[in-house]
Amino acid sequence: MSEETQNEIEFSEGERSAGYLSAAIKKSDPRQGLPSASGLYRLRNCPGSYRMEREAITRNMAPPDDSEAAASGTRIHRWLETEADEDWQALSYAEQETAARCQSQAGKVIAGFAERYGMITSQTMERRFVMNAFGVTGEMPTETPWPAPIIGSGQADRMAFCGWRHILILDYKTGRGDVTPAESNDQLRGLAPMVSFLQPETVTVAIVAPLSGQPTVAEFSAESLKVAKNWLVHTWLQAPHATETAAGPWCQYCPGRLICGTYAAHNAATLAPLTQDGLPDGKVKEAMFARAYESDATTLAEMGERVKMLEWGAAAIKSAIRKRLEEGGAGADELKAVGWLLKEEGGAREITDPDKAAQLLAPLLAGAEGGATAALMRAAKLSAATLTEELHKASGKKNARQYNITGKEAKELLAQTLGALITQKPRTKLVHGKTETEETEIEY
Numbered sequence: 001m002s003e004e005t006q007n008e009i010e011f012s013e014g015e016r017s018a019g020y021l022s023a024a025i026k027k028s029d030p031r032q033g034l035p036s037a038s039g040l041y042r043l044r045n046c047p048g049s050y051r052m053e054r055e056a057i058t059r060n061m062a063p064p065d066d067s068e069a070a071a072s073g074t075r076i077h078r079w080l081e082t083e084a085d086e087d088w089q090a091l092s093y094a095e096q097e098t099a100a101r102c103q104s105q106a107g108k109v110i111a112g113f114a115e116r117y118g119m120i121t122s123q124t125m126e127r128r129f130v131m132n133a134f135g136v137t138g139e140m141p142t143e144t145p146w147p148a149p150i151i152g153s154g155q156a157d158r159m160a161f162c163g164w165r166h167i168l169i170l171d172y173k174t175g176r177g178d179v180t181p182a183e184s185n186d187q188l189r190g191l192a193p194m195v196s197f198l199q200p201e202t203v204t205v206a207i208v209a210p211l212s213g214q215p216t217v218a219e220f221s222a223e224s225l226k227v228a229k230n231w232l233v234h235t236w237l238q239a240p241h242a243t244e245t246a247a248g249p250w251c252q253y254c255p256g257r258l259i260c261g262t263y264a265a266h267n268a269a270t271l272a273p274l275t276q277d278g279l280p281d282g283k284v285k286e287a288m289f290a291r292a293y294e295s296d297a298t299t300l301a302e303m304g305e306r307v308k309m310l311e312w313g314a315a316a317i318k319s320a321i322r323k324r325l326e327e328g329g330a331g332a333d334e335l336k337a338v339g340w341l342l343k344e345e346g347g348a349r350e351i352t353d354p355d356k357a358a359q360l361l362a363p364l365l366a367g368a369e370g371g372a373t374a375a376l377m378r379a380a381k382l383s384a385a386t387l388t389e390e391l392h393k394a395s396g397k398k399n400a401r402q403y404n405i406t407g408k409e410a411k412e413l414l415a416q417t418l419g420a421l422i423t424q425k426p427r428t429k430l431v432h433g434k435t436e437t438e439e440t441e442i443e444y
């Protein structure tokens with residue numbers, strides 16, 4: 001079955017003549033409801049996805065990105081922008097490690113840029129640029145309206161300038177997993193020409209993604225900036241009118257996936273070997289497991305190729321249901337009527353003051369094997385990662401943000417100190433390509 005279908009979504013004449021911006025969207029969205037550089041990967045692969053996204057937002061069917069990874073990325077970006085102590089303190093230990101590595105890698109990229117082009121004259125953070133239908137670019141306007149409708153925008157996480165002639169744009173990626181390198185990254189290909197109003201001779205772009213490896217860098221000459229700008233203008237001008245959709249890995253970023261026929265068809269095709277002969281009432285799960293186990297390797301490989309899409313779909317549906325229940329009103333009532341509800345229950349019990357707890361428990365555990373300390377350590381199920389963190393912090397502060405030993409040194413010190421007392425049991429994980437796959441059962 002073809003993955004490409006036509007999705008018909010109507011925009012009103014008013015929306016079209018207003019440059020497809022609605023006032024409500026303008027108010028709540030820093031991108032003003034327009035295509036953005038960060039969405040170019042999805043837009044290049046699925047041209048109709050912009051219309052689908054707007055339709056989903058209008059119908060309140062866009063799942064919120066409430067994942068912990070997104071919240072963590074926001075916190076780390078915040079500190080990288082402000083370097084304020086309060087923003088640093090808001091980071092977990094692991095986030096502090098990532099933030100520090102982002103900053104260190106960015107420093108090296110900027111040093112290499114300066115070595116190539118000369119002294120850095122200025123640096124800025126989190127700047128958003130816009131482009132109009134004529135390819136004219138500029139800073140995001142705050143008060144003054146632009147002479148022609150803006151067709152898209154892009155935000156640079158960090159920039160460095162060697163005068164106006166040579167500009168560096170840096171993008172931070174704070175998660176794990178594959179990151180498209182700078183030379184083939186659609187977001188950076190879109191961001192580079194957004195600064196063409198400054199008439200640079202070169203724009204260097206870099207991806208800093210410490211959890212995925214070393215930074216990658218690419219350079220746009222004046223000539224290649226023109227090519228990139230033409231592509232960008234064409235792509236963004238087409239976005240509100242394109243209807244052709246195609247499902248693929250980019251769907252995970254698409255706010256329109258809950259209403260998208262192409263995405264639904266793709267997922268239905270994935271499940272077809274498990275569902276095509278119908279499913280027995282009350283035994284759906286058992287039947288699907290049995291059919292999966294009976295499938296041949298070729299069928300399993302075909303289904304496995306698409307399984308991530310199903311997981312994103314399931315996550316999006318659950319996230320949207322949660323949002324609707326939290327919002328209350330008629331939508332929540334309708335969901336409650338068919339059995340959905342938000343149930344509050346106690347999480348894992350936690351001891352809030354470990355020092356005091358140890359003091360209180362010591363006399364009670366005095367007779368335990370190895371004494372009270374050994375008993376407490378057994379009960380705490382010591383994790384080498386947590387101990388590494390404790391050692392790191394116990395080394396004392398070198399300055400406001402750094403300890404006297406690095407996280408890596410703390411890990412080595414723990415290994416030296418405990419030697420064979422640290423063991424690591426091998427375990428198997430399901431991996432597809434470079435991606436680890438969760439083997440979870442769906443629980444409601």
Ligand code: SF4
Pocket residue numbers: 042046048049052245246247248250251254255256257260261262263
């Ligand atoms: S869900 Fe996927 S196929 Fe559908 S519009 Fe979005 S990106 Fe395109």
